[in-house]
Amino acid sequence: MRWSDALRMAATSLARHKFRTVLTMLGLIMGVAAVILLSAIGNGTELQVTRSIETLGSNLIFVSPAGGTPFSLEQAAYVQRATPMARQVVPVLTTHSQVVFQATSVTASAVGTMGSWFALHHVRWSSGSAWAAGANRLTLPQVVLGAAVAQELAPHGGLVGHHVTLLGQRFAVAGVLAPVGQGLGSSQDSDVFLPLSVAQSLLSTNQISQVIVGTASPTEASLATNLLTRLYAKRYGTSSAVQVGSEDQLLAAVSHTQQTFTDMLSGTALIALLVGGIGIMNIMLVSVRERTREIGVRTAVGAHADDVVLQFLLEAIATSVLGGLVGMALGVAGAGLLARLLKVPVVVGAAAVFLAFGVATLEGLVFGLYPSIAASRLDPIQALHYDG
Amino acid sequence: MIRLAGVSKSFPTGGRLVPVLHEIQLEIGPGEMVALVGSSGSGKTTLMNILGGLDRPTSGQYFLDHQEIGRLDTRALARVRNVYIGFVFQSFNLVPTLTALENVELPLVYRGVAPAERRRRSTEVLERIGLGAHQRLKPFQLSGGQQQRVAICRALVGNPRVLLADEPTGNLDSGTSAEVLDLFQAIHQSGGHTMVLVTHDRAVARACQRTVEIADGHIAQEVL
Numbered sequence: 001m002r003w004s005d006a007l008r009m010a011a012t013s014l015a016r017h018k019f020r021t022v023l024t025m026l027g028l029i030m031g032v033a034a035v036i037l038l039s040a041i042g043n044g045t046e047l048q049v050t051r052s053i054e055t056l057g058s059n060l061i062f063v064s065p066a067g068g069t070p071f072s073l074e075q076a077a078y079v080q081r082a083t084p085m086a087r088q089v090v091p092v093l094t095t096h097s098q099v100v101f102q103a104t105s106v107t108a109s110a111v112g113t114m115g116s117w118f119a120l121h122h123v124r125w126s127s128g129s130a131w132a133a134g135a136n137r138l139t140l141p142q143v144v145l146g147a148a149v150a151q152e153l154a155p156h157g158g159l160v161g162h163h164v165t166l167l168g169q170r171f172a173v174a175g176v177l178a179p180v181g182q183g184l185g186s187s188q189d190s191d192v193f194l195p196l197s198v199a200q201s202l203l204s205t206n207q208i209s210q211v212i213v214g215t216a217s218p219t220e221a222s223l224a225t226n227l228l229t230r231l232y233a234k235r236y237g238t239s240s241a242v243q244v245g246s247e248d249q250l251l252a253a254v255s256h257t258q259q260t261f262t263d264m265l266s267g268t269a270l271i272a273l274l275v276g277g278i279g280i281m282n283i284m285l286v287s288v289r290e291r292t293r294e295i296g297v298r299t300a301v302g303a304h305a306d307d308v309v310l311q312f313l314l315e316a317i318a319t320s321v322l323g324g325l326v327g328m329a330l331g332v333a334g335a336g337l338l339a340r341l342l343k344v345p346v347v348v349g350a351a352a353v354f355l356a357f358g359v360a361t362l363e364g365l366v367f368g369l370y371p372s373i374a375a376s377r378l379d380p381i382q383a384l385h386y387d388g
Numbered sequence: 389m390i391r392l393a394g395v396s397k398s399f400p401t402g403g404r405l406v407p408v409l410h411e412i413q414l415e416i417g418p419g420e421m422v423a424l425v426g427s428s429g430s431g432k433t434t435l436m437n438i439l440g441g442l443d444r445p446t447s448g449q450y451f452l453d454h455q456e457i458g459r460l461d462t463r464a465l466a467r468v469r470n471v472y473i474g475f476v477f478q479s480f481n482l483v484p485t486l487t488a489l490e491n492v493e494l495p496l497v498y499r500g501v502a503p504a505e506r507r508r509r510s511t512e513v514l515e516r517i518g519l520g521a522h523q524r525l526k527p528f529q530l531s532g533g534q535q536q537r538v539a540i541c542r543a544l545v546g547n548p549r550v551l552l553a554d555e556p557t558g559n560l561d562s563g564t565s566a567e568v569l570d571l572f573q574a575i576h577q578s579g580g581h582t583m584v585l586v587t588h589d590r591a592v593a594r595a596c597q598r599t600v601e602i603a604d605g606h607i608a609q610e611v612l
């Protein structure tokens with residue numbers, strides 16, 4: 001038999017039972033689409049998280065106390081002295097507070113820091129600017145609001161110049177940050193920033209939570225990390241008194257977690273895809289039973305068992321390839337739609353597309369094989385007398 | 389053309405082998421038209437299936453054109469069915485989803501003949517048999533007689549040396565039977581095929597040159 005005839009036979013058979021063909025393919029279509037879509041969402045989220053961590057500032061390292069180690073501004077000075085590659089050293093004191101504006105209130109992370117924090121993190125301003133130098137007198141301290149906080153307090157904007165209350169103190173709003181988007185965990189969108197000295201006096205402490213160090217390059221950041229780790233281990237006699245971590249390490253950890261998450265999502269979809277293949281086997285068995293007599297006739301006029309296998313196998317593969325293609329189109333289109341509608345970042349990965357399509361195609365082969373071989377093993381004499 | 393040397397056939401039934409054909413000796417020359425008669429259950433269909441390469445003897449040898457069929461592998465046997473033999477069944481056995489033309493084309497499909505050539509040859513045979521106008525119809529749109537004539541076209545299209553028919557008029561009324569029978573005679577006269585027809589019908593038997601009777605799996609009597 002010619003290949004072209006075998007292919008035409010498969011196509012006619014599928015076209016004859018359009019509804020059945022579509023039903024058979026449905027499992028595959030949804031499976032393929034799900035693998036593509038879910039992995040695209042996973043990739044997108046990963047990208048977003050990585051990006052939002054990068055917007056924390058580039059080439060940063062973070063020095064924070066652990067296990068009750070005293071940590072005051074003196075530490076910032078120490079880091080500044082000890083680390084030649086430190087370009088900027090910014091102390092931070094973090095707490096949580098209600099932020100009240102007129103009748104509205106919202107809970108935010110209150111970050112007490114220096115004005116240099118904003119430069120270090122390359123922030124963009126929605127309105128206003130950082131607090132003026134010397135404005136950190138308790139009489140009229142100034143505050144900078146993250147985008148989400150500002151949005152909650154005053155959906156129509158215009159907060160700059162107005163007064164908000166946090167930590168029991170009235171502040172003048174100096175500026176509002178542009179939104180950066182939600183990554184994993186918190187982002188500066190839900191932070192409020194106030195001068196460190198104000199924060200310390202409101203909390204009656206001279207401690208700080210963290211020192212952020214800005215360097216010129218990732219290489220310098222990693223050099224500084226090693227250096228500080230060694231210095232602190234020597235200073236406190238233990239490596240666990242002060243934690244020193246670079247942004248790179250954080251990125252790697254988060255992106256690893258995110259990758260696991262993406263793999264899990266795609267894996268689940270892949271199982272659904274496999275289950276879809278069983279539908280092919282089911283329908284092929286029905287098809288073979290229905291056409292028992294036809295198989296007998298074909299054998300009687302000269303079909304070999306291989307011709308019969310080919311006929312049914314091509315039908316199964318055609319079903320799965322078609323289902324795979326439709327699923328692919330649906331998955332890619334769905335990803336585009338989702339990105340536009342929900343403003344969720346999606347990244348359709350070529351690997352996921354090929355994997356899903358490949359698995360679907362392979363399923364036609366694998367699940368079509370048994371029914372096809374069963375068809376070819378029919379005794380022609382019995383098949384010719386089969387009454388189905 | 390056809391030679392059976394001690395062909396026996398048994399079927400496993402209820403855990404044991406039940407013999408159906410016993411040491412059949414039979415020779416049919418090229419171009420002969422033979423009627424195979426016998427009572428129901430005597431083994432006619434069993435013998436025809438062996439002649440048609442659909443089944444193999446349990447023992448003994450079947451020579452078709454000096455080739456021993458029992459020794460062929462499945463691929464060669466499929467080729468013998470395709471090239472040497474045209475088989476007509478009592479119940480027509482057309483593929484219901486294919487048109488008359490496509491049904492006739494089937495043997496040529498498995499011979500690897502190109503579509504255009506296939507179509508040309510099939511149309512020619514259908515026209516010769518007076519079904520030219522019906523070639524686009526599906527079997528359910530045809531009468532029993534027409535269906536059987538389509539089946540005969542399918543048996544003829546590959547120009548086989550041997551034409552086998554197992555009660556080809558068994559499902560037809562007497563008028564239609566006569567037409568189909570005339571057709572077989574016309575084919576025999578023009579094409580010179582070696583033909584074996586199973587029949588219960590005396591008239592059919594009389595129309596053949598030679599009648600072989602089978603009883604209980606033995607060749608009982610040759611009527612010359």
Ligand SMILES: Nc1ncnc2c1ncn2[C@@H]1O[C@H](COP(=O)(O)OP(=O)(O)OP(=O)(O)O)[C@@H](O)[C@H]1O
Nearest residue numbers: 399400401408426427428429430431432433434435
């Ligand atoms: N596959 C089989 N398994 C078991 N027994 C079989 C099988 N095929 C045929 N037989 C038996 O062989 C015997 C001959 O059957 P066969 O069909 O050859 O008879 P026949 O002469 O064609 O009869 P009819 O004129 O009714 O068609 C019967 O007794 C039948 O039961």
Ligand SMILES: [Mg+2]
Nearest residue numbers: 432433434554
């Ligand atoms: Mg019979």
